[in-house]
Amino acid sequence: MSRYLIVTHQTALSPDLQRKVSALVAEDPAAEFAVLVPEAPGVPITWEGETVDVARQRAEAAKTLLEETARARVFRTAVGVPDPLQAITDELLAHPGYDTLVICTLPPGVSRWLKLDLVHRAERKFGLRVIHVVAEAPA
Numbered sequence: 001m002s003r004y005l006i007v008t009h010q011t012a013l014s015p016d017l018q019r020k021v022s023a024l025v026a027e028d029p030a031a032e033f034a035v036l037v038p039e040a041p042g043v044p045i046t047w048e049g050e051t052v053d054v055a056r057q058r059a060e061a062a063k064t065l066l067e068e069t070a071r072a073r074v075f076r077t078a079v080g081v082p083d084p085l086q087a088i089t090d091e092l093l094a095h096p097g098y099d100t101l102v103i104c105t106l107p108p109g110v111s112r113w114l115k116l117d118l119v120h121r122a123e124r125k126f127g128l129r130v131i132h133v134v135a136e137a138p139a
Contacts, residue, residue, distance in 0.1 A: 011136075024072075038084045099129065
């Protein structure tokens, strides 16, 4: 049984991520997944005077979608600090045992994470298998 850490934000609900997770489940039906959504950098979003926890909502929505569409076993959702590499570090330290990172980004030219070289930096830093999924942002 493999344990995957999915790191995503704007692409959390993308069909591209759903297809990749479906393929991973087909390869290993006992696979388990966690969804980590780093917070967006900047000012918190407010709606009618209430702060909206966008990252938490995205993580929970991704969990539901992946369980329904990809038949994935999602055992955990988490919100991380805005720096995605630090968010991954924190998650791996607090919850060891992941085999693979699945990093889902926007396309090159648009993705802040690709500009930060997140995929390659994560490969070097953690020594885990990294699967990079490129997805369009939802409309």
